[in-house]
Structures are given as C-alpha cells and as structure tokens.
Amino acid sequence: MLNSNYKNYLINLLILIASVSIILVTLETFLRIKNHFIIDYDVEMWKYSKKLKILDADHKINHTHKKNKSAKLQNVDIKINSIGMRGSEIDIENWNSAELKILFLGSSIMLGWGVNEEDVLNNVIENTANKDNKNWATLNSGVGNYNTERYIGNFFKYNQSLNPDIIIIQYFINDAEILNSNRGNFLTSNFHLGVLLWRYFSLFKDEISRENIEDYYKEIYKAEEINQIVKKNLSKIQSHCKENSIRCILVYTPDIDLLKSGYELNFIKSYISKVVEEIDMEFIDVSHSIKLNIEKKMTNSEYNDRHPNNIGHETIGKTIYNYLVN
Numbered sequence: 001m002l003n004s005n006y007k008n009y010l011i012n013l014l015i016l017i018a019s020v021s022i023i024l025v026t027l028e029t030f031l032r033i034k035n036h037f038i039i040d041y042d043v044e045m046w047k048y049s050k051k052l053k054i055l056d057a058d059h060k061i062n063h064t065h066k067k068n069k070s071a072k073l074q075n076v077d078i079k080i081n082s083i084g085m086r087g088s089e090i091d092i093e094n095w096n097s098a099e100l101k102i103l104f105l106g107s108s109i110m111l112g113w114g115v116n117e118e119d120v121l122n123n124v125i126e127n128t129a130n131k132d133n134k135n136w137a138t139l140n141s142g143v144g145n146y147n148t149e150r151y152i153g154n155f156f157k158y159n160q161s162l163n164p165d166i167i168i169i170q171y172f173i174n175d176a177e178i179l180n181s182n183r184g185n186f187l188t189s190n191f192h193l194g195v196l197l198w199r200y201f202s203l204f205k206d207e208i209s210r211e212n213i214e215d216y217y218k219e220i221y222k223a224e225e226i227n228q229i230v231k232k233n234l235s236k237i238q239s240h241c242k243e244n245s246i247r248c249i250l251v252y253t254p255d256i257d258l259l260k261s262g263y264e265l266n267f268i269k270s271y272i273s274k275v276v277e278e279i280d281m282e283f284i285d286v287s288h289s290i291k292l293n294i295e296k297k298m299t300n301s302e303y304n305d306r307h308p309n310n311i312g313h314e315t316i317g318k319t320i321y322n323y324l325v326n
Contacts, residue, residue, distance in 0.1 A: 098137030106170030110142025114300040119310035124317025249282040
C-alpha cells in the first residue's frame with residue numbers, strides 16, 4: 001500500500017514537472033518569436049549585456065565592453081573596437097594623427113543607444129570640425145549602465161594612456177545613482193521569460209519608489225550630498241587633468257522627456273554646477289538648446305525608450321562644438 005502511494009506521488013510529481021516545463025518552453029518560444037519581430041527595449045538591453053558586455057574584476061566598474069565585437073540592437077549596429085569603445089579602428093588611427101584629441105566619458109546616452117554611429121554626438125562634433133578644416137579626433141568611451149563612479153573608474157583603469165587634449169564628461173541626471181554590482185542569475189541571464197519577470201518586478205518597485213519623480217531624484221541627491229561619490233570622482237579626474245594639462249569639461253544633460261513634461265529638476269543642476277565650480281572644472285548646460293527644440297521628436301519614443309535620438313544627439317553635439325570654438 002505504501003509503495004502504491006509512493007508510486008502515485010512520484011507519477012503526479014513527474015506529470016507536474018513535465019507540465020510546468022512544457023508551459024515554460026512554450027512561453028519562452030513565444031517570447032523569442034515575438035521579440036524577433038517586435039522590438040522590446042528591455043530585451044534589446046538584455047541582448048546588449050550578453051553580446052557586448054563583459055564583467056570586470058573591479059566591482060566599482062562592474063563591466064566593460066567586449067573588444068572587437070558587434071551586434072544589431074534596437075535596429076542599430078553597435079560596433080566595439082579593439083580598445084573597447086564604440087567605433088572602428090579608423091577612429092583609433094585618426095586619434096593618433098589628430099591635432100586635437102577629445103575623449104568622451106559617459107553612460108548609455110554617450111554610447112549612443114538607439115542611434116547610428118555617425119549620428120552620435122562625438123561624431124557630430126568631429127564631422128562638424130572636419131567640415132571647418134579642423135583636424136580633430138574623438139573617441140567614445142560611453143558604456144551602458146554606468147554612473148559617474150563607473151565611467152571615471154573605467155578611464156583611470158583603461159584609458160589614461162590615450163593622452164587626450166580634452167576630456168568631456170557627458171553627465172546625465174541619474175549619474176548620481178548608486179548602482180549595485182548585479183551579476184544576474186541563471187534565469188535573467190539566459191531567458192526572455194526571465195527578462196519579462198524582471199521587468200514586471202522592477203515596475204512594481206518603481207511604482208512604490210518613484211510615485212513622484214522629483215521626490216525620487218531629491219532622495220538620490222540627498223544621498224549624494226552625504227556620500228559625495230560624484231563629487232569625489234569628478235575631483236579626482238579634474239586633479240588628473242590639471243596635472244597633465246588636459247581640459248576637462250562636464251556637459252550637464254537633462255532627461256528630455258521629463259523636461260518636456262515640465263520637470264526642470266533645477267536642484268540637480270544647482271548641485272552639479274556648484275561641484276564643478278568648487279573643483280574648477282568647465283561646465284556646459286545643454287538644457288537651453290534642448291528647450292529650443294523641445295517640440296521636435298528627440299527621443300526613441302517608438303521603442304518606449306527615453307534615450308536621445310539622432311536629433312537629440314545633433315542638438316547636444318552642436319552645442320558642445322559651438323562652446324569649443326567660441
């Protein structure tokens with residue numbers, strides 16, 4: 001009798017496992033087919049992480065780009081060259097022979113997420129300079145999911161030897177966020193279903209923590225005023241620049257969609273402008289240029305993506321170029 005009950009239990013368990021497995025495989029197959037034909041922002045970011053990122057031993061940097069790799073993400077080709085930056089080997093050759101070398105630091109906006117390479121703001125600047133018969137070269141060290149601590153840490157660990165004449169820090173308003181060194185798990189690292197579950201869990205948390213976006217950022221910058229991670233890192237790179245006769249410029253970049261919705265978030269600009277004044281770093285605010293073009297479609301909204309599109313990058317790039325030549 002006991003053996004019979006045990007066999008029934010085992011059979012039921014196997015049926016349950018098989019049923020759940022079939023359901024999961026079916027869901028995963030459906031999601032992969034759907035995401036192949038319909039672009040999903042979170043899935044594209046997941047693909048970016050899998051195809052173009054590699055974990056770094058330094059947890060403060062967390063990850064860098066895989067060298068000499070490329071992927072089509074959100075209908076845009078992203079190529080990573082032999083020094084781990086978006087671009088080609090020609091960019092490195094131009095750098096070595098240029099009269100003025102400009103290195104760009106930043107996160108996914110600087111990377112040019114969702115924007116063709118030639119339209120990213122560093123190339124807008126370089127191409128405009130070339131039309132004006134200036135022998136300038138730019139390199140784009142932007143990496144997705146970076147904050148100030150990460151992109152400045154990346155510079156000191158990997159890019160000091162490039163010896164730029166100018167370093168431009170593309171500072172976005174969320175660069176003061178403290179990012180956990182999240183190495184992922186088996187489900188989120190390998191399955192579209194894992195991405196879906198992560199997204200809905202994140203949305204639930206966001207509804208709790210970001211009911212008021214202004215309050216959310218006030219909390220971020222209240223923490224920054226205490227721990228001063230941004231300030232310490234900016235001070236570190238500015239000291240390096242002064243010691244090596246490098247111009248260091250911070251470009252303050254607002255969230256275009258929030259600006260369009262009336263969220264100025266001037267307390268962020270006030271904090272950052274005060275920091276750069278204290279450490280004697282140059283400061284460019286592109287908010288005014290964006291406001292002048294605010295009625296234009298300046299983000300990748302068709303993919304539910306807040307990153308600047310080619311128009312946004314052109315606006316920011318030309319503002320920086322005009323500052324550099326005037």
